[in-house]
Amino acid sequence: MILTIAHKEFRSLFSIPSTWLILGALQFIFAWFFFARLDVFLQVQSQLAQLANAPGATLAVAAPLFGTIALILMMLIPIFTMRLIAEERRNQTLTLLMSAPVSDTHIVVGKFIGLMLFLLLIIASCMLMVLTLAAGTQLDTGLLLTNALGLMLLAASYAALGLYISSLTKQPVVAAIGALAILFGLWLADVSAVDNNNTWRALAPTSHFQNFNIGLLNIIDLMFFLLFCTVFLLLTIRRLHNNRIYS
Amino acid sequence: MPVTAPITLSARNLIRRFGQREVIHGISLELRHGEVLGLLGHNGAGKSTTLQMLTGALLPHSGEIEICGFDLTRQSQKAKAQTGFLPETPPLYREMSVNDFLIFAAKLHRIPRAQIADALTETKRRCGLQDNGKKIIGTLSKGYQQRVGIAQAIIHQPEVIILDEPTVGLDPSQIRDIRALIRELGNMHSVILSTHLLGEVESICDRVEIMHHGRLIYGDSSTKMQQYGSQSGFIVTLLAPPTLSELHAIAGIQQVDQLSPTQFRILHAANTNPSAALLALAAQHGWQAEQLVPLQTRLEDVFMQITQDEKL
Numbered sequence: 001m002i003l004t005i006a007h008k009e010f011r012s013l014f015s016i017p018s019t020w021l022i023l024g025a026l027q028f029i030f031a032w033f034f035f036a037r038l039d040v041f042l043q044v045q046s047q048l049a050q051l052a053n054a055p056g057a058t059l060a061v062a063a064p065l066f067g068t069i070a071l072i073l074m075m076l077i078p079i080f081t082m083r084l085i086a087e088e089r090r091n092q093t094l095t096l097l098m099s100a101p102v103s104d105t106h107i108v109v110g111k112f113i114g115l116m117l118f119l120l121l122i123i124a125s126c127m128l129m130v131l132t133l134a135a136g137t138q139l140d141t142g143l144l145l146t147n148a149l150g151l152m153l154l155a156a157s158y159a160a161l162g163l164y165i166s167s168l169t170k171q172p173v174v175a176a177i178g179a180l181a182i183l184f185g186l187w188l189a190d191v192s193a194v195d196n197n198n199t200w201r202a203l204a205p206t207s208h209f210q211n212f213n214i215g216l217l218n219i220i221d222l223m224f225f226l227l228f229c230t231v232f233l234l235l236t237i238r239r240l241h242n243n244r245i246y247s
Numbered sequence: 248m249p250v251t252a253p254i255t256l257s258a259r260n261l262i263r264r265f266g267q268r269e270v271i272h273g274i275s276l277e278l279r280h281g282e283v284l285g286l287l288g289h290n291g292a293g294k295s296t297t298l299q300m301l302t303g304a305l306l307p308h309s310g311e312i313e314i315c316g317f318d319l320t321r322q323s324q325k326a327k328a329q330t331g332f333l334p335e336t337p338p339l340y341r342e343m344s345v346n347d348f349l350i351f352a353a354k355l356h357r358i359p360r361a362q363i364a365d366a367l368t369e370t371k372r373r374c375g376l377q378d379n380g381k382k383i384i385g386t387l388s389k390g391y392q393q394r395v396g397i398a399q400a401i402i403h404q405p406e407v408i409i410l411d412e413p414t415v416g417l418d419p420s421q422i423r424d425i426r427a428l429i430r431e432l433g434n435m436h437s438v439i440l441s442t443h444l445l446g447e448v449e450s451i452c453d454r455v456e457i458m459h460h461g462r463l464i465y466g467d468s469s470t471k472m473q474q475y476g477s478q479s480g481f482i483v484t485l486l487a488p489p490t491l492s493e494l495h496a497i498a499g500i501q502q503v504d505q506l507s508p509t510q511f512r513i514l515h516a517a518n519t520n521p522s523a524a525l526l527a528l529a530a531q532h533g534w535q536a537e538q539l540v541p542l543q544t545r546l547e548d549v550f551m552q553i554t555q556d557e558k559l
Contacts (some may be wrong), residue, residue, distance in 0.1 A: 004354040008340075015342040096338035096399070099302035100355040101327035244306045 001102045002110040009114025014079070022079070023122070026072070030126050033068050037061045038133075058140035062130045063213055066147045069126055070209055073119070073155055074183045080118065081162025082176035084111045085236075089170045094243075101240065104240040108233055112156075112163055119155040143215040151210025153225035157205045158183060160232035167239040248289065252279040255329075255437045261300055261310035263293075271296055271461045273310070276439075278407065283433035285452035286441040287550065293461040294441035295335055298411050301439070303333040315406050326358055331405040335412055337396025341385035345376060345395055348384060349402055356403035356470060360488055366402050374398040374428065390421040397425070401432060410440040414447060426451050445550055457553055465553045470478045480542040482506070486535035497521050512542070555556035 013019050039061045048054045088094040097107050127148055133139060159184060166175040190204035201207050205228060208221040256278040263271035271293050271425060278284055288294050301304040301312060303319050303326070312319040317326035320537050342350055349370060353363045371377050374394045379387065384395060393413070400408055413429065414422045432438055442448065448455055457465040486509055494503045494511065499521035502514040515521050529536040 001355070001357075003350070008351050011347070012340060012342060091338075091341070092334065092336040093338040093340060095299075095302075095304050095332070095334045096352070097355070098304040099299075099327060099330070099332040099334075100352075101324040101357060102355060103324065244304065 002113065003048075003099075003104070005107060005110025006112075006114035009084070009111050010117050013114075013118050022076070026076070026122060026244040027125060028127060029072065030065070030069065034061070034065055034129055035166065037064055056140060057133055057137045058143050061133065062139075062144060062213075063147065065126075065130065066151060067213055069123075069151060070154055070206060070213075071187075072150070073122075074187060074206070075157060075180065077119070077155065077158040078162050078165075078176045078179035078183065079114055081159055081166050081179060082172040083166070084115065084163050085166040085240075086169050086175040090172065098244065104237045107240060108163065108167075108236045111166060112233060115159050115163075116156060119159065120125045120152065123155065125150050135232050138214075146212045146217050149217075150209050150221075153212070154205055154209045154220070157225050157228040157232075160236075164232040164236045164239070167236045167243075169201045252281055255280050256301065256312075256314050256439070259302060259310055259319065261297065261307045261312070263296055263300060263305065263307050266280065269461070273298070274458075274461075274463055276463070278302075278437045278439055280406070280437055281434060282454060283429065283438045283440070283452045285448040285455045286439060286458055287445070287448055287455055288441070288443065288458035289554070290443065292458045294458055295411055297458070298332075298409050298439070298441055299334070302330055302409055303327050304332070304334075329406045331400035331403065331408045333396045333400040333408075333410045333413060335415070337392055338399070339384045339392055339395055342383065344381055344383055345371075345387075345442075346380040348395065349398055349499070352399040356405075358403050362424045366404075370398045370402045373401070373431075375424065390417050393421070393495075394419060395426065401436075402486070404436075406436060408436050408438045409464065410438065412442055413440055414442070414444065430445050441451050457550065459554050479517045479520075480512060481524075482510060482512050482538075482540045482542065483525065483528060483536065484510050484538040486537055487533060489532065489534055494525075499524070509537075514542075 030166075036060050041057060048060075085094070088097070127144070128199040130144065131139070158179075162179040165182070166172070166181040169175050169178070186204040187206050189198075190207040193201035193207075202224075202233070205225065208224045211218050211221050254277055256276070257277045258274065261271055261274045262269065266320075273294075274297055274298075276284075286294050286297065296305065300307045301319075303312075303323055306320070307457075312326075314326040315329045317329070321325045340351075343351070346367065348498070349367055350363055353366055354360075358366055371380060374397055376394055376398060379391060384392060387395065393416075397410070397413065400410070410429065414425050417425065426447065429440065430439060433451070435451070441453075454468050456463050456464065488509055488511070489503060491503055494500065494513070499515050499519040500513055501516060504512045506512055513521070513525070526536055526539070528534070
């Protein structure tokens with residue numbers, strides 16, 4: 001059941017022209033940043049070579065690129081999550097799911113997985129771009145893998161939050177703005193923090209992503225992302241259940 | 248409609264509130280296999296809310312619903328697998344093609360993968376969608392969208408089919424097609440439909456429940472409903488009419504009203520019919536009887552009468 005719903009979500013994303021447009025534009029932006037970083041790296045390469053422990057191409061090119069992608073995902077994911085429940089509610093198609101023999105958990109997890117498959121596609125396309133570096137240099141596989149994992153977890157936490165906001169309203173646009181505002185607020189809490197032990201900063205997914213970005217695999221960060229996703233998915237399930245009672 | 252047919256849906260004392268306001272006050276319903284039940288009522292009488300509760304899209308605040316023996320709150324998935332629901336607005340993903348959408352609906356209702364293709368062809372045939380499989384739902388006309396909505400509700404061959412105003416917004420020929428389809432479905436499944444069109448009830452329903460302000464105020468077979476509160480009688484046209492008192496003198500006639508110089512409305516008791524005696528006299532005295540039309544109450548009048556009675 002979960003997979004049926006996930007499959008449907010995934011396919012319906014591709015039946016909208018704007019998805020293709022966004023995918024194309026995104027690929028263009030990634031390539032732009034990638035070349036810009038690569039260009040800078042090539043210019044300073046000779047100076048870097050004189051350092052004792054010089055950063056390689058992965059750290060100098062790939063890691064900053066992933067940092068940029070994390071920021072772009074923050075702005076992008078609300079656009080995809082907004083439709084998940086709010087639009088179904090507005091078009092009154094939610095009734096189909098509500099009266100079908102599937103539980104609220106199936107609906108929520110199905111939609112979440114459907115969107116995650118799509119986001120994985122974006123992340124994978126970006127990984128492929130970075131992998132082209134392997135033609136000219138030795139890549140730091142460990143760093144690449146932690147970054148990929150970090151991006152996936154970050155995307156998952158954004159998707160879970162966006163899904164929850166989408167379940168609160170009937171208007172997709174309101175859902176998008178709401179999710180974006182919260183993600184932006186969390187990001188501000190991260191960048192504006194003066195010390196590293198700030199409580200608000202600990203709540204921001206971006207601050208936990210930074211460890212992955214520099215190649216640190218930390219159990220606390222892992223737990224944070226898992227908890228973040230679980231909490232918002234549970235809240236969404238609860239919200240759908242309440243939908244049957246109060247609306 | 249045999250009384251022995253198994254009960255497929257039963258609801259007891261459903262109560263539903265929106266905020267503090269109670270909108271459904273203790274509704275009980277029963278539906279048997281092979282029966283078409285019409286839920287009739289004014290706008291805002293609570294028809295849609297009741298139907299949504301029967302499908303599990305809304306939860307009642309109290310009361311129990313059983314579908315084919317499964318409790319809707321405790322064994323919701325088994326119960327829901329036995330129902331098909333077409334809400335007021337058909338729940339269609341406009342960007343999907345008809346085939347994709349119906350396959351999705353089939354999977355959602357747990358049809359085994361191997362049977363999906365057969366179910367799809369069969370359902371499209373029944374709903375007259377054979378030639379529209381590849382079309383995008385958003386490009387279809389309202390009538391065809393409604394058909395897709397019905398197809399979605401019956402693809403898994405549910406025991407209970409719940410249709411909320413299935414013919415709203417369709418043109419007359421589409422209405423006729425859909426009514427014929429519902430009638431056909433009623434032979435093999437149980438159908439419950441809500442409507443405020445009385446003609447619909449007359450033409451397709453075996454049984455009627457009238458809803459008013461969140462209560463069921465009348466329930467009977469639709470033929471019996473037509474007789475509700477009606478007075479037996481007929482209208483007769485006599486081209487060379489006798490005096491009123493002569494007509495009154497005929498045995499069994501309770502009241503005679505002259506509608507026009509040649510037309511008379513004659514009321515009589517339900518168990519005696521003086522029309523034969525009247526025609527015999529007319530032949531004898533040369534009254535030139537021309538037309539004799541039995542009085543028929545229209546369902547509209549009955550409906551108005553029933554809902555009015557409730558207000559008093």
